[in-house]
Amino acid sequence: MKIRAVLFDAYGTLFDVHSVALAAEQLFPGQGAALSQLWREKQIEYTRLVTMSGQPEAHYRPFWELTRAALQHGADRLGLDLTPAAEERLMNEYRHLSLFPENREVLAELKARGIPAGILSNGDPEMLAVAVKSAGLAELLSPVLSVHPVRRYKTDPAAYALGPAALGLPAREILFVSSNAWDALGATWFGYSTLWVNRSGAPAERLGPAPHFTGRSLREVLACLGKPRTARAAVAFP
Amino acid sequence: MKIRAVLFDAYGTLFDVHSVALAAEQLFPGQGAALSQLWREKQIEYTRLVTMSGQPEAHYRPFWELTRAALQHGADRLGLDLTPAAEERLMNEYRHLSLFPENREVLAELKARGIPAGILSNGDPEMLAVAVKSAGLAELLSPVLSVHPVRRYKTDPAAYALGPAALGLPAREILFVSSNAWDALGATWFGYSTLWVNRSGAPAERLGPAPHFTGRSLREVLACLGKPRTARAAVAFP
Numbered sequence: 335m336k337i338r339a340v341l342f343d344a345y346g347t348l349f350d351v352h353s354v355a356l357a358a359e360q361l362f363p364g365q366g367a368a369l370s371q372l373w374r375e376k377q378i379e380y381t382r383l384v385t386m387s388g389q390p391e392a393h394y395r396p397f398w399e400l401t402r403a404a405l406q407h408g409a410d411r412l413g414l415d416l417t418p419a420a421e422e423r424l425m426n427e428y429r430h431l432s433l434f435p436e437n438r439e440v441l442a443e444l445k446a447r448g449i450p451a452g453i454l455s456n457g458d459p460e461m462l463a464v465a466v467k468s469a470g471l472a473e474l475l476s477p478v479l480s481v482h483p484v485r486r487y488k489t490d491p492a493a494y495a496l497g498p499a500a501l502g503l504p505a506r507e508i509l510f511v512s513s514n515a516w517d518a519l520g521a522t523w524f525g526y527s528t529l530w531v532n533r534s535g536a537p538a539e540r541l542g543p544a545p546h547f548t549g550r551s552l553r554e555v556l557a558c559l560g561k562p563r564t565a566r567a568a569v570a571f572p
Numbered sequence: 573m574k575i576r577a578v579l580f581d582a583y584g585t586l587f588d589v590h591s592v593a594l595a596a597e598q599l600f601p602g603q604g605a606a607l608s609q610l611w612r613e614k615q616i617e618y619t620r621l622v623t624m625s626g627q628p629e630a631h632y633r634p635f636w637e638l639t640r641a642a643l644q645h646g647a648d649r650l651g652l653d654l655t656p657a658a659e660e661r662l663m664n665e666y667r668h669l670s671l672f673p674e675n676r677e678v679l680a681e682l683k684a685r686g687i688p689a690g691i692l693s694n695g696d697p698e699m700l701a702v703a704v705k706s707a708g709l710a711e712l713l714s715p716v717l718s719v720h721p722v723r724r725y726k727t728d729p730a731a732y733a734l735g736p737a738a739l740g741l742p743a744r745e746i747l748f749v750s751s752n753a754w755d756a757l758g759a760t761w762f763g764y765s766t767l768w769v770n771r772s773g774a775p776a777e778r779l780g781p782a783p784h785f786t787g788r789s790l791r792e793v794l795a796c797l798g799k800p801r802t803a804r805a806a807v808a809f810p
Contacts, residue, residue, distance in 0.1 A: 375613070379754065382620050382624065383754055383758065383779065383780075385624060386620065386623060386624060386727045386758070387727065387729070387758065387761050388728065388729035388730075388761075388762075389729075389761070393761060395779075400779070403778035403779050404778070406778045407775060407777065407778045410778070411774070411775055489624045489625065490624055490626065491625070491626035516617065516621055519621060520621065520624070520625065523626075523627070523631060524626075536649070537645060537648030537649055538648075540641035540642070540645045540648070541618050541621065541622070541633075541638070541641050542621075542631065
């Protein structure tokens with residue numbers, strides 16, 4: 335069994351959303367961390383609620399809209415005066431995120447090795463296109479897959495199924511890489527080979543199978559390529 | 573259009589989980605609020621992940637088990653030494669919760685009016701049976717519906733469908749009552765008439781339709797019974 339392609343989650347995995355928290359702190363001193371945390375949690379919750387509704391065709395909204403709604407709710411929770419200008423400033427942070435420092439060299443190395451490397455993200459196509467272009471990654475990432483066409487967010491299997499369909503490979507021959515433990519779990523259940531990039535040293539989930547690999551940066555991707563999938567403990571984060 | 577029956581969410585709506593936070597604070601001074609919040613968030617997340625997996629038959633675990641796993645993860649996050657004794661003490665708080673003070677009179681009034689009043693909960697049948705018995709509500713609540721038979725947690729429509737099936741009524745003639753905004757939203761999407769009991773004065777969701785009614789205590793149930801469902805703003809929380 336060999337890894338023949340790599341798919342990355344986008345937000346938090348390839349793109350560093352920390353700048354969003356910085357901007358939130360500048361706008362709302364002392365509340366930036368709380369706002370960005372509530373914003374992120376509600377953003378994820380909304381993706382799940384529209385997907386679990388049983389009528390995602392009726393209730394689906396693009397990630398950009400859910401992200402905005404989640405920001406508004408976070409501000410409501412904290413009693414912040416989110417002016418239109420502040421809202422636009424924070425939303426625009428999501429459009430132009432920076433890369434984690436090690437990512438470019440990892441992507442370049444994958445390209446040098448001839449291993450297809452793409453994105454599979456909840457982000458809608460326009461968001462992803464702008465983010466990839468802003469970060470100067472257009473040459474290094476293909477395919478860039480959004481869940482938008484299936485109107486179901488991860489961890490719905492219809493979202494994960496986009497990867498094997500686009501790459502023409504079985505899921506187990508694709509390494510799915512995410513910094514979100516829940517995303518790694520969903521991908522593992524779906525059948526991908528999985529790497530959880532646990533940048534913050536968070537505890538492992540207490541539910542389901544462990545990811546096949548765990549590491550602290552995207553560099554771990556290169557280490558995974560030569561390892562058998564069954565060696566789950568080999569690079570596990572202690 | 574008339575409300576002919578009422579279904580209540582259990583945890584946080586009928587039963588006050590505050591005692592859980594108190595016990596957590598006694599065990600881990602200064603960390604009780606954080607632990608109980610992480611615990612609750614992870615508990616809900618796990619119900620969603622197993623349901624969204626696309627194979628809930630394979631990945632479903634009873635609510636009791638997910639609750640325990642979520643507690644363990646919360647302790648992991650905070651770096652707490654959750655001994656087996658501490659874990660059992662906290663889990664047992666979930667078995668024997670107190671009622672919110674107004675609830676008994678509301679349930680008694682529904683019984684006096686001949687309006688069926690039951691539970692539709694993520695809790696598994698044993699948890700619910702113990703909670704109802706502990707609170708002395710066995711005479712006042714029927715049916716007590718758990719999502720367990722369908723192995724899908726709210727907000728999956730298969731969970732909400734248990735209510736109309738058990739009561740022999742269309743969803744819109746059933747008032748679904750929850751303190752969880754996401755639960756009220758899921759029930760509204762499903763087709764119930766809905767009351768969000770917003771005890772904490774939380775902001776409304778920025779997603780989907782508002783619940784048909786909003787109030788600050790379970791007493792609002794009685795006010796809803798005589799009101800037309802279309803009068804959404806009539807008892808809305810400002």
